[in-house]
Amino acid sequence: MTDLETRISGExxxxxxxxRLDWADRARGxxxxxxxxxxxxxxxxxxxxxxxxxxxxxxxxVTVRSWRERVLAEAExxxxxxxxxxxxxxxxxxxxxxVAVAPGDEVDEGxxxxxxxxxxxxxxxxxxRAGRVIELEVAAGQTVATGAALLRLE
Amino acid sequence: LRTDTAAxxxxxxxxxxxxxxxxxxIRACRELGISPIAVHSDADVDALHVRLADRSExxxxxxxxxxxxSIDAVVxxxxxxxxxxxxxxxxxxxxxxxxxxxxxxxxxxxVGPPPSALEALGNKLAARRSAADAGVPIVPGTTVALTDxxxxxxxxxxxxxxxxxxxxxGRGMRRVDGPDDLRPAMEAARREADAAFGDGTIYVERLISxxxxxxxxxxxxxxxxxxxxxxxxxxxxxxxxxxxEESPSPAIDDPTRRALFDSARRVASTVDFHNAATVEFLVxxxxxxxxxxxxxxxxxxxxxxxxxxxLDLVAWQIRIAARERLPQEVLDAPRRGQAIEVxxxxxxxxxxxxxTSGRVGxxxxxxxxxxxxxxxxxxxxxxxxxxxxxxxxxxxxxxxxPSAIRRLRRxxxxxxxxxxxxxxxxxxxxxxxxxxxxxDYDTGIIAERWGAGPPVSDEDRGLAALAxxxxxxxxxxxxxxxxxxxxxxxxxxxxxEALRG
Numbered sequence: 114m115t116d117l118e119t120r121i122s123g124e125x126x127x128x129x130x131x132x133r134l135d136w137a138d139r140a141r142g143x144x145x146x147x148x149x150x151x152x153x154x155x156x157x158x159x160x161x162x163x164x165x166x167x168x169x170x171x172x173x174x175v176t177v178r179s180w181r182e183r184v185l186a187e188a189e190x191x192x193x194x195x196x197x198x199x200x201x202x203x204x205x206x207x208x209x210x211x212v213a214v215a216p217g218d219e220v221d222e223g224x225x226x227x228x229x230x231x232x233x234x235x236x237x238x239x240x241x242r243a244g245r246v247i248e249l250e251v252a253a254g255q256t257v258a259t260g261a262a263l264l265r266l267e
Numbered sequence: 268l269r270t271d272t273a274a275x276x277x278x279x280x281x282x283x284x285x286x287x288x289x290x291x292x293i294r295a296c297r298e299l300g301i302s303p304i305a306v307h308s309d310a311d312v313d314a315l316h317v318r319l320a321d322r323s324e325x326x327x328x329x330x331x332x333x334x335x336x337s338i339d340a341v342v343x344x345x346x347x348x349x350x351x352x353x354x355x356x357x358x359x360x361x362x363x364x365x366x367x368x369x370x371x372x373x374x375x376x377x378v379g380p381p382p383s384a385l386e387a388l389g390n391k392l393a394a395r396r397s398a399a400d401a402g403v404p405i406v407p408g409t410t411v412a413l414t415d416x417x418x419x420x421x422x423x424x425x426x427x428x429x430x431x432x433x434x435x436x437g438r439g440m441r442r443v444d445g446p447d448d449l450r451p452a453m454e455a456a457r458r459e460a461d462a463a464f465g466d467g468t469i470y471v472e473r474l475i476s477x478x479x480x481x482x483x484x485x486x487x488x489x490x491x492x493x494x495x496x497x498x499x500x501x502x503x504x505x506x507x508x509x510x511x512e513e514s515p516s517p518a519i520d521d522p523t524r525r526a527l528f529d530s531a532r533r534v535a536s537t538v539d540f541h542n543a544a545t546v547e548f549l550v551x552x553x554x555x556x557x558x559x560x561x562x563x564x565x566x567x568x569x570x571x572x573x574x575x576x577x578l579d580l581v582a583w584q585i586r587i588a589a590r591e592r593l594p595q596e597v598l599d600a601p602r603r604g605q606a607i608e609v610x611x612x613x614x615x616x617x618x619x620x621x622x623t624s625g626r627v628g629x630x631x632x633x634x635x636x637x638x639x640x641x642x643x644x645x646x647x648x649x650x651x652x653x654x655x656x657x658x659x660x661x662x663x664x665x666x667x668x669p670s671a672i673r674r675l676r677r678x679x680x681x682x683x684x685x686x687x688x689x690x691x692x693x694x695x696x697x698x699x700x701x702x703x704x705x706x707d708y709d710t711g712i713i714a715e716r717w718g719a720g721p722p723v724s725d726e727d728r729g730l731a732a733l734a735x736x737x738x739x740x741x742x743x744x745x746x747x748x749x750x751x752x753x754x755x756x757x758x759x760x761x762x763x764e765a766l767r768g
Contacts, residue, residue, distance in 0.1 A: 117739060119732035121723070129729030134737045141629045142738070143683060146730055155730070156629055156683040157738040164735035167683065168727055170691030171617070171720075175735035206624040206652030208330075210462060231622050232614075232656065234438075234506060235459050256330065258652050259624040 207231030276589030284356030286643030308334035408472035431460030437507030517706030574606035616693035629685030
């Protein structure tokens with residue numbers, strides 16, 4: 114049973130010794146972990162090789178890979194990296210209340226780009242690096258979800 | 268008290284809200300024999316509150332300002348549905364005097380305090396002046412709008428809090444530690460207040476720290492009777508917004524409690540008041556208290572008071588709006604045991620309580636003795652970024668505070684939410700925090716003791732690895748890769764090579 118490698122935040126982690134997992138509801142990913150008189154409910158969700166285990170209310174991403182998947186993944190990470198345009202994405206959902214830049218603007222790293230109101234707070238989105246705004250993908254008044262493309266910098 | 272033969276206070280009532288609070292009001296309507304009418308934006312056509320009501324009226328597109336905040340759309344919906352009364356819930360239009368007036372002008376009953384009270388108490392600066400005039404201690408600071416002449420701030424003494432006159436809910440609030448930070452903070456607070464309320468007026472208060480946030484629940488009828496239904500301690504906050512509320516407060520003694528109740532009555536007496544409201548105070552370490560604001564609506568955390576008093580505050584709001592009198596049983600309602608509420612938000616407590624979004628998958632809520640869950644969603648629900656990320660309120664009631672904390676721990680251990688991070692991880696940490704258990708904490712507890720949360724313990728890492736690898740082995744279509752028969756991928760690769768021929 115040592116054929117699967119588990120990693121959390123990139124570091125190999127050994128499965129806990131002495132604990133047993135019993136499915137309470139396999140279809141929904143609900144299981145009970147038991148070690149003697151101690152036990153707890155966990156939720157296990159699958160996303161490809163990335164699994165998420167919710168434990169004491171905290172979501173812990175775990176990658177689970179077989180030997181073959183590991184070898185393939187390592188082969189893929191080789192390769193040149195070059196500066197590409199960066200897509201600035203929303204890190205939280207909310208309402209775009211102000212856009213401070215226009216296409217063509219040169220911005221410094223950390224310059225305010227736009228303001229998203231979420232949870233009753235105004236959050237400034239800043240430039241991740243210096244560059245030129247090549248495309249605006251949202252306008253003031255628009256609602257955005259987490260991960261939504263806001264603008265592109267080159 | 269009501270008997271089964273009593274006529275319902277209204278035939279039909281429209282609920283101008285969404286999510287868990289709309290469902291809470293629907294349930295009160297059912298028990299009173301009232302037909303509940305929901306409203307929905309285009310984003311909420313299939314929402315739970317819509318499905319639980321007798322019917323639902325469309326009030327506009329997803330953006331709240333064009334739907335749940337549209338006075339005309341809501342009043343028109345009530346007319347179309349033939350409703351006799353409107354319950355505004357909390358947030359949205361609940362404290363908007365123009366809305367309350369429009370409801371009354373349409374010949375409908377507004378389930379809340381009179382418009383004049385909403386107006387007088389909605390301006391937090393004017394409310395400060397009235398409270399001070401009524402002999403209630405207020406936080407030292409200005410009682411007029413802060414102008415660019417900032418000499419007044421130095422007199423108050425740093426650190427100070429900047430607050431929005433039209434404010435509430437933590438918006439437009441800024442802590443300022445010294446004169447160098449004052450100007451930028453003033454600008455930010457004004458901008459935020461203007462964006463949120465259309466009024467950038469700010470004022471300044473001295474920062475009371477350490478402090479507890481303690482509020483008093485009021486219920487008044489239209490015949491001059493006022494019930495003081497105990498206090499709630501809401502000191503566990505992030506961004507000046509509450510996460511945990513409990514009653515009674517573990518931090519105050521009976522003389523302080525009586526002083527708070529007296530001050531709450533005095534603040535209410537400054538306006539023509541009936542229906543439900545809450546008077547909020549800061550309580551300093553020495554037990555002295557300071558008026559903050561009076562919220563002229565049902566609070567998110569009203570259920571805590573319902574658990575310790577056994578009263579149905581929402582039902583009483585509706586009955587008061589129908590001109591019923593508060594009976595002696597309500598005016599003298601005894602309070603029993605300890606109730607604690609925790610709010611479950613789509614927020615990541617390990618990343619500054621940032622809102623999270625996406626789809627809630629698994630949704631397992633606790634049950635059993637002394638547990639109440641007011642939820643606005645169910646399993647497999649897409650969250651809308653337009654609206655408040657409150658998913659549910661988990662409440663427990665037990666004979667005393669240690670029992671209530673044990674019950675809350677058990678309830679959180681039964682809670683499983685899939686799809687996105689919620690603040691449940693923080694709440695589970697909180698019930699084990701020794702200071703919380705001892706009642707020894709203040710409004711700084713999250714900043715000082717939680718921060719971004721503890722690192723994942725070695726045991727939890729090992730358990731997560733065990734759960735994920737076991738789950739992967741148990742996935743049927745992957746069984747071949749890792750089955751005991753082949754033993755490992757070496758065998759699997761060899762077998763595939765052989766099959767390829």
